[in-house]
Amino acid sequence: MIDRRDPPPIGRVVATEQKPATPHQFHFWTANETTIGIGAIVRVEEEPGNPKGLPNGRGKGETGKVVYGVVTDGFAYSDLATPLHDVVGAEGDPARAAESPTVRQEIRLWTAAVLRQKPEEPLQPVPLGQVHVASDVDVAQALRMDSYLGGAQPTAIPVGLYTSGALEAPVYLDADFLLGPEAAHLNISGVSGLATKTSAAEFLLGSIFQHFPTHKGRIAAVCFNVKGPDLCFLDQPGALEDEDRRRYERLAVRAQPFERVRYYAPFKADGVNLNTLRTHPDLLGDVEPLVWGLREVLDYAEVLLNRDDIDAKADAFIDFLSDRVVDKDFDDGFGGAHRVVTFADLERLFRSIFDGLELGGGRGDTWRTHHIATIRKVRNRLSNISTRAKGLVTDDGPSNDLPWGRFEDRAVYVVDVANVDPLGQDLVFARVVSKLREHLERRDLGVEAVVVFVDELNKYAPADGPETYVKKMLLDISERGRYLGLVLFGAEQFRSQVHRRVVGNASTIVFGRMDSDELATPGYQVLSPATKIKLATLPIGELMVRHPHFTQPIFVRFPRPAVLRGRDGVERFPPAADLPFEDAVVRQLVKLDRRVRPNLVKDLIADRREEDVRRALAHTRQIRPQDALAHFRKQLGGRVAAAPAAARESVAPLNPISDDPY
Numbered sequence: 001m002i003d004r005r006d007p008p009p010i011g012r013v014v015a016t017e018q019k020p021a022t023p024h025q026f027h028f029w030t031a032n033e034t035t036i037g038i039g040a041i042v043r044v045e046e047e048p049g050n051p052k053g054l055p056n057g058r059g060k061g062e063t064g065k066v067v068y069g070v071v072t073d074g075f076a077y078s079d080l081a082t083p084l085h086d087v088v089g090a091e092g093d094p095a096r097a098a099e100s101p102t103v104r105q106e107i108r109l110w111t112a113a114v115l116r117q118k119p120e121e122p123l124q125p126v127p128l129g130q131v132h133v134a135s136d137v138d139v140a141q142a143l144r145m146d147s148y149l150g151g152a153q154p155t156a157i158p159v160g161l162y163t164s165g166a167l168e169a170p171v172y173l174d175a176d177f178l179l180g181p182e183a184a185h186l187n188i189s190g191v192s193g194l195a196t197k198t199s200a201a202e203f204l205l206g207s208i209f210q211h212f213p214t215h216k217g218r219i220a221a222v223c224f225n226v227k228g229p230d231l232c233f234l235d236q237p238g239a240l241e242d243e244d245r246r247r248y249e250r251l252a253v254r255a256q257p258f259e260r261v262r263y264y265a266p267f268k269a270d271g272v273n274l275n276t277l278r279t280h281p282d283l284l285g286d287v288e289p290l291v292w293g294l295r296e297v298l299d300y301a302e303v304l305l306n307r308d309d310i311d312a313k314a315d316a317f318i319d320f321l322s323d324r325v326v327d328k329d330f331d332d333g334f335g336g337a338h339r340v341v342t343f344a345d346l347e348r349l350f351r352s353i354f355d356g357l358e359l360g361g362g363r364g365d366t367w368r369t370h371h372i373a374t375i376r377k378v379r380n381r382l383s384n385i386s387t388r389a390k391g392l393v394t395d396d397g398p399s400n401d402l403p404w405g406r407f408e409d410r411a412v413y414v415v416d417v418a419n420v421d422p423l424g425q426d427l428v429f430a431r432v433v434s435k436l437r438e439h440l441e442r443r444d445l446g447v448e449a450v451v452v453f454v455d456e457l458n459k460y461a462p463a464d465g466p467e468t469y470v471k472k473m474l475l476d477i478s479e480r481g482r483y484l485g486l487v488l489f490g491a492e493q494f495r496s497q498v499h500r501r502v503v504g505n506a507s508t509i510v511f512g513r514m515d516s517d518e519l520a521t522p523g524y525q526v527l528s529p530a531t532k533i534k535l536a537t538l539p540i541g542e543l544m545v546r547h548p549h550f551t552q553p554i555f556v557r558f559p560r561p562a563v564l565r566g567r568d569g570v571e572r573f574p575p576a577a578d579l580p581f582e583d584a585v586v587r588q589l590v591k592l593d594r595r596v597r598p599n600l601v602k603d604l605i606a607d608r609r610e611e612d613v614r615r616a617l618a619h620t621r622q623i624r625p626q627d628a629l630a631h632f633r634k635q636l637g638g639r640v641a642a643a644p645a646a647a648r649e650s651v652a653p654l655n656p657i658s659d660d661p662y
């Protein structure tokens with residue numbers, strides 16, 4: 001993998017009073033024709049015979065210091081004192097300047113930032129020595145990759161190819177610092193379309209899956225698809241060019257799409273058509289509906305409240321509902337017995353509370369210490385979510401969730417929330433991330449580490465704006481996730497628009513082509529003007545990477561991800577049109593059991609209520625019986641025969657909770 005060619009010297013360090021060499025920076029000159037450019041890595045060797053080497057305590061014949069640096073700026077000079085001399089020499093005619101009898105002396109002078117000195121101690125100014133173009137081995141040394149490339153348990157993850165002139169060297173990230181526990185998280189920023197943020201994340205994820213060291217255990221990824229079809233085809237091969245294949249080979253990464261991908265998408269409002277662009281019949285097989293009921297929503301009800309107001313009273317009432325009401329036999333205190341399982345049941349409870357308070361007259365405006373205004377507020381918020389995120393939040397039967405506890409090694413779980421209402425998106429983020437955290441804490445998720453990829457991070461963890469639950473959670477992952485194996489990969493156009501602590505905690509930072517206005521913001525002051533210009537003009541497929549082992553940012557090129565681009569995906573697999581209710585039900589049943597005959601299903605559901613059909617379908621999906629149609633028929637029959645909720649109340653055991661402190 002490592003190329004051991006030794007390139008010839010290409011320059012020499014110079015130090016003048018005006019431009020001295022320091023322990024962290026030096027200058028060198030090269031011939032006018034050189035392969036060196038901004039971002040090139042060089043090696044400086046102290047010449048053993050050089051008496052200037054003596055201050056280092058080494059005499060002739062001993063090997064001196066070796067310094068690695070990265071070029072951060074470049075200058076060209078001639079021997080002219082002022083521009084006027086040139087004008088006079090050409091008699092004011094630019095065309096005649098070229099006819100000048102003497103060729104002017106011209107030099108290329110470069111500034112480089114020190115990446116590493118060997119030996120590291122004592123830390124001294126860079127010696128005046130020969131400058132070489134770095135080889136593979138030098139790049140590994142310069143970036144301190146030697147510590148994790150070799151050894152008994154290497155932790156190197158290929159990220160791209162460092163390229164300078166004809167030289168090309170693989171650059172690796174350290175899994176311990178990218179995915180925990182030493183440091184963690186990755187942030188990618190850059191302008192839309194040219195920065196290749198989403199592509200870079202996809203490539204790196206593929207590289208991680210192939211190179212994640214076995215001693216670190218199993219790893220999976222949860223990717224939130226927040227934009228169109230972006231991540232809907234991760235299991236399909238994409239178009240690659242020869243250059244991409246060559247880069248894959250050089251990086252020792254196989255150019256292949258992800259092998260295990262599961263897609264989760266909520267339904268549309270009709271409760272039967274999936275709300276995703278991956279609805280082509282050939283691909284629909286591995287899209288699972290994401291369906292949550294009252295219980296799932298109540299657990300994360302905080303999401304619904306603190307968007308616009310933080311209200312301890314409402315919080316307390318929600319806790320009360322969650323702890324004492326839902327899934328329990330409950331007496332409302334006005335003579336009504338309830339068993340609240342669905343939103344509709346809860347609505348009935350609210351109604352009887354309001355009716356009871358109204359009729360009770362004298363009892364005032366509190367119920368079990370909760371003020372009626374608080375109860376109304378919670379009711380509004382809950383009914384709001386069930387209407388705004390209809391299709392995700394359902395009243396119709398069992399929920400369907402990610403496979404908590406059964407996560408598979410090297411699997412990608414794509415959660416498609418691209419077309420979900422922002423409130424619903426928040427709920428999905430909150431619940432999925434909290435569940436990941438919970439299971440990782442208990443070590444029963446099925447894998448030891450999870451990469452959570454959030455594109456358009458500026459929307460979910462903005463630098464300003466209210467402290468939402470989602471933002472708090474992203475902060476929590478950034479600050480504590482690395483101990484748990486919960487790693488955040490975030491991407492956004494403008495880093496300055498993302499919460500400081502979310503980006504600040506990312507140990508690995510990647511930049512694609514940047515906007516120059518963004519580069520003018522204070523966060524980029526550490527970069528040299530030349531590096532900024534390079535960033536503002538970076539070609540597609542090239543990135544600048546900062547990583548804890550690299551003392552300076554490094555430029556790398558990476559191949560196109562080996563997966564089908566979203567845009568191409570919707571062309572090759574055009575999304576199916578929404579089916580009418582009956583056909584959508586048929587399609588889902590056929591998906592569960594190929595033998596299901598469509599006409600039988602249609603006859604069966606012809607005069608049933610849609611919610612009953614959805615409930616029976618959800619149940620069939622949950623059980624996955626051998627004979628899907630028989631099970632579905634039974635569920636449907638049972639539901640219709642059973643008395644609706646009003647009647648259920650009368651048969652529910654009357655259970656006055658006399659010892660209830662409320």
Ligand SMILES: Nc1ncnc2c1ncn2[C@@H]1O[C@H](COP(=O)(O)OP(=O)(O)OP(=O)(O)O)[C@@H](O)[C@H]1O
Pocket residue numbers: 190191192193194195196197198199200493512540541542558559560561565
């Ligand atoms: N390594 C690469 N080499 C050449 N082209 C690439 C490479 N990676 C991605 N591309 C191309 O660059 C284009 C933009 O990529 P991508 O969608 O990843 O950008 P983005 O930064 O996520 O954009 P947006 O902000 O709009 O989401 C795509 O058409 C993709 O095919």
Ligand SMILES: [Mg+2]
Pocket residue numbers: 197198199455
């Ligand atoms: Mg993108």
